[in-house]
Amino acid sequence: xxxxxxxxxxxxxxxxxxxxxxxxxxxxxxxxxxxxxxxxxxxxxxxxxxxxxxxxxxxxxxxxxxxxxxxxxxxxxxxxxxxxxxxxxxxxxxxxxxxxxxxxxxxxxxxxxxxxxxxxxxxxxxxxxxxxxxxxxxxxxxxxxxxxxxxxxxxxxxxxxxxxxxxxxxxxxxxxxxxxxxxxxxxxxxxxxxxxxxxxxxxxxxxxxxxxxxxxxxxxxxxxxxxxxxxxxxxxxxxxxxxxxxxxxxxxxxxxxxxxxxxxxxxxxxxxxxxxxxxxxxxxxxxxxxxxxxxxxxxxxxxxxxxxxxxxxxxxxxxxxxxxxxxxxxxxxxxxxxxxxxxxxxxxxxxxxxxxxxxxxxxxxxxxxxxxxxxxxxxxxxxxxxxxxxxxxxxxxxxxxxxxxxxxxxxxxxxxxxxxxxxxxxxxxxxxxxxxxxxxxxxxxxxxxxxxxxxxxxxxxxxxxxxxxxxxxxxxxxxxxxxxxxxxxxxxxxxxxxxxxxxxxxxxxxxxxxxxxxxxxxxxxxxxxxxxxxxxxxxxxxxxxxxxxxxxxxxxxxxxxxxxxxxxxxxxxxxxxxxxxx
Numbered sequence: 001x002x003x004x005x006x007x008x009x010x011x012x013x014x015x016x017x018x019x020x021x022x023x024x025x026x027x028x029x030x031x032x033x034x035x036x037x038x039x040x041x042x043x044x045x046x047x048x049x050x051x052x053x054x055x056x057x058x059x060x061x062x063x064x065x066x067x068x069x070x071x072x073x074x075x076x077x078x079x080x081x082x083x084x085x086x087x088x089x090x091x092x093x094x095x096x097x098x099x100x101x102x103x104x105x106x107x108x109x110x111x112x113x114x115x116x117x118x119x120x121x122x123x124x125x126x127x128x129x130x131x132x133x134x135x136x137x138x139x140x141x142x143x144x145x146x147x148x149x150x151x152x153x154x155x156x157x158x159x160x161x162x163x164x165x166x167x168x169x170x171x172x173x174x175x176x177x178x179x180x181x182x183x184x185x186x187x188x189x190x191x192x193x194x195x196x197x198x199x200x201x202x203x204x205x206x207x208x209x210x211x212x213x214x215x216x217x218x219x220x221x222x223x224x225x226x227x228x229x230x231x232x233x234x235x236x237x238x239x240x241x242x243x244x245x246x247x248x249x250x251x252x253x254x255x256x257x258x259x260x261x262x263x264x265x266x267x268x269x270x271x272x273x274x275x276x277x278x279x280x281x282x283x284x285x286x287x288x289x290x291x292x293x294x295x296x297x298x299x300x301x302x303x304x305x306x307x308x309x310x311x312x313x314x315x316x317x318x319x320x321x322x323x324x325x326x327x328x329x330x331x332x333x334x335x336x337x338x339x340x341x342x343x344x345x346x347x348x349x350x351x352x353x354x355x356x357x358x359x360x361x362x363x364x365x366x367x368x369x370x371x372x373x374x375x376x377x378x379x380x381x382x383x384x385x386x387x388x389x390x391x392x393x394x395x396x397x398x399x400x401x402x403x404x405x406x407x408x409x410x411x412x413x414x415x416x417x418x419x420x421x422x423x424x425x426x427x428x429x430x431x432x433x434x435x436x437x438x439x440x441x442x443x444x445x446x447x448x449x450x451x452x453x454x455x456x457x458x459x460x461x462x463x464x465x466x467x468x469x470x471x472x473x474x475x476x477x478x479x480x481x482x483x484x485x486x487x488x489x490x491x492x493x494x495x496x497x498x499x500x501x502x503x504x505x506x507x508x509x510x511x512x513x514x515x516x517x518x519x520x521x522x523x524x525x526x527x528x529x530x531x532x533x534x535x536x537x538x539x540x541x542x543x544x545x546x547x548x549x550x551x552x553x554x555x556x557x558x559x560x561x562x563x564x565x566x567x568x569x570x571x572x573x574x575x576x577x578x579x580x581x582x
Contacts, residue, residue, distance in 0.1 A: 026090035030099065034436060037079055037102075044072060047131040052439055053378025055140045059149040061156035064126065065163040069113050076106040093580040097573045098436040105440045108257040116250060121171045121242050123179035123229060124524070126164035128157055128218070129186035129362040136194070138374070138381055144201045151207060154214035158221040165228055173233065173241040174523045180229040185361035186222055190215050244523040248492045254527045259444045260570040261534050265488065268534055272484040275533070276507070279478045280304060286471040287311040305506055312475055312509050315468060316403035320410070322390035325402070329369075329387055329414055330356040336411075336419040336457075343460040345453075346420050346560040352380065352427045354418060359386035367521065368401070369413060371422040376438040379430035385418050400513035408463070408472035415457050420560075421450035428564035441568020443528060448535015448571065449564070451480050452543075455536075456556065475509050480532035482508045487529035490522045538571035539563070546578070 023031075039056070042049035046060040062068055083103050088096050112118065119125060135150055198211045246254070255265045263271070287308045291300055294314045301307045320328045333356060337348060359369070368388045374381035390398045405413060415421055425446060429438045454473060463469030482504065489495040495503075497519050504515035522529060542563070547554045566574045 023092070024090050026087055027092055027095055030086060030091060030095050033082060034098065034102075037082075038435065038439070040075065044068075044075060050131050050134045050138075052375030053138075053140070053381060054375070055378070058135065058140070058146075059152040061131075061153040061160065063156060063159050063163050064119060064167060065159075069119070073110055073113055076110040079106045080110075093577055094434060097569060097577060098434055100573065101436050101440045101569065104257060104260060111253065111257060116246075116254065119167050120169045122175040123164070123168050123171050123232075124175045124182060126161065126167075126179065126225070127182050127186055127362065128160060128222070129182070129189045129360075133189050133360060133362070136189075138378070140378060140381070143197075144203060147198055147201050147203060147211070148207070151203075151211050151214065154211070154218050157214075157218035161221040161225045164225060168232070170242045171232070171236070172244045172523075173236045174244050174520070176229055176233050176236060176241070178524055180226060180233060182362050182364075183222055183226050183229065185364065187219055187226075188361055190219050190222075245494075246491050246526050251488075251492050251526060255530065258442070258527045259531060259534055260442045260572070261444060262538055262572040263534065265530070268484055268530060268537075269488050271537060272481045272533055275481045276478065276485065279474055279481065280308070280507075283308045283471060283474045283478075286467050286474065290467050290471060305509075308471075309506070309509050311471065313403075315408060315472065316406045316511070318408075319402040319406040322393060322398040322402065325390045325405075326356065326358055326387050328410065329385070332411060332414050333385070333418050336414060339457070339460075339462055340420050340424075343462075344555075344557040345456060345460060346424060346557060346564065347428070348419075348424060349427050352430075353382050354385055354423050355382045356385045356387065356418075359388045364388055368517075369417055371417050371426070373422075373426040374430075376430040376432075376435055379427075383423055383426065385423065397513050400511045404511040404514040406472075408469050409476060411463065411469075412454055412473060412476045415454050415462075416450040420453045420457070422446065424453075425449045425564055425568075428561070429567040432565055432567040434567060437567030437569045442570045443531040444535035444538065445568050445571055445574070446535070447531040448537075448539045451477070451532050451536035452539045455540075456560070460556070477536075478508050479510070480536060483529035484533045486518070486522060487527065491526045535571065542571060542575050542578075545575075 042052075042054045043057050043060070044062070046057040046062055049055070049057055080103065083099055083106075086099060088099065091099065132150060132153070135146060135153075140146070141149075195212060195215060198208055201208075203211065252265055255261070261268065284304045284307060287310075288300070290311050291307075294311060301310060333354060340346060340348060363386065370386055372384040372386055374383060390401060393401070417423070429441065432438050454476065457463075458465075458469065458473055486495065486500055486503065490500065497516075500519050500522070501512065501515040504510040504518060505512060508515075510518070543559060546559055562578065563574060566577055569577070
């Protein structure tokens with residue numbers, strides 16, 4: 001078997017964990033703990049290991065049953081006990097931060113399993129397609145080696161779905177519907193093309209026969225789960241289902257684990273409401289500037305929101321066509337890279353490829369675009385910018401989405417997802433000196449950087465500094481602000497679909513389709529929507545502190561490079577690291 005992939009992973013691990021000459025004995029002990037713990041963690045979670053590029057257990061699959069959950073809780077508890085034994089005063093600042101990130105991860109894992117228990121009521125958690133697709137697409141080993149790993153893992157698919165069916169108890173209708181849609185699409189991963197690839201390989205004749213048998217069994221297990229979900233959905237529609245709203249207590253706990261914010265959720269919510277009002281004031285001024293150019297002699301509405309909405313509505317008419325949507329995105333990425341390079345925004349690395357592609361069918365139904373990264377163990381593998389194509393949409397829905405992602409907004413989406421947003425953030429994170437900060441960072445830093453990157457690009461003159469690009473950015477930024485407001489009001493209050501759509505179309509100026517899709521997303525996820533504004537607010541505050549401290553010595557590129565050098569650590573910890581000169 002080719003061990004290139006394993007050697008690279010071990011080299012990366014040892015390089016990133018090697019203590020320097022100034023390390024204390026406690027730092028050395030901590031490094032050894034991290035080394036052994038991460039390996040054990042990926043052994044317990046082999047599907048997650050694929051996401052971060054750790055392929056040592058590429059032939060393993062986990063079964064989401066009670067035994068696995070009990071084993072995970074024991075592991076988390078043992079790790080937390082060991083973390084408590086460290087004398088944090090004897091650790092470097094960087095290692096103290098790593099310890100807190102690990103503590104949060106293990107406490108979070110245990111909380112999700114024993115308290116939140118989404119494994120019971122979110123059937124969409126169960127889908128084997130993503131890990132198998134990653135394994136087949138990623139060139140971590142020769143093709144035949146990967147096929148041998150797939151063959152070994154296929155054996156577990158029937159048991160995986162049997163456990164999934166046994167786990168599900170009082171699910172939500174929303175997660176059941178998503179699970180049904182995505183698992184129907186999952187069948188495409190185990191198609192005839194895969195069997196043709198197996199037939200053309202050098203696997204033995206007996207393994208080829210076994211491969212076909214196991215693919216058929218996997219397809220049967222998926223089809224059985226789809227039938228189970230279809231029947232379950234009918235029952236839920238008829239008899240009622242669990243509410244998707246998690247309530248204030250669980251929401252506050254989830255916010256603490258997921259966001260690791262410097263703010264409480266109450267503080268963030270009030271900040272968001274104040275920022276919404278401020279954005280409306282600035283947008284009105286910009287809309288008045290643009291009115292004569294785009295609206296001519298038409299009378300200007302007295303209502304502020306109608307005025308802003310009318311100008312944005314006129315701008316939204318400028319957009320591409322459904323059949324060119326993905327291609328336009330693909331062509332814009334190099335233009336963004338050029339601007340970042342010429343204006344010294346942040347370091348790039350041309351050896352780390354970004355591939356724009358149509359989003360795989362089994363991932364659709366949650367968001368229209370996202371970035372899929374290889375992780376710090378395999379940093380040179382492709383990063384995929386997955387975009388849902390619009391050419392199959394009904395004309396009215398496609399037009400509504402294109403008005404939302406018009407010629408100006410689409411550029412901001414690409415800044416957010418690709419350059420200098422998520423793609424570049426993960427390029428830097430994969431190079432940080434701490435695996436822990438790269439692997440177990442937080443979503444607020446990740447999403448916050450993408451939002452912060454949008455503003456940084458416009459501050460540097462991207463888009464020609466026109467009123468059109470600025471008004472569009474204000475609308476885009478308003479989305480991040482309103483995400484926090486609606487998430488809190490939906491998950492801890494009683495905001496309904498009609499109220500949400502009315503709020504987003506009038507006060508956030510979103511299209512009907514975008515608002516309706518946001519409702520679906522907000523019913524499927526909790527807390528994540530707060531990460532955009534939280535991270536942005538924290539990064540902006542840190543940037544302002546650094547500008548005040550450095551004065552004329554402050555450089556945008558230096559700040560951005562340093563910020564990203566800490567991986568995906570929460571911003572409050574990055575502030576601590578910066579102050580200590582790490």
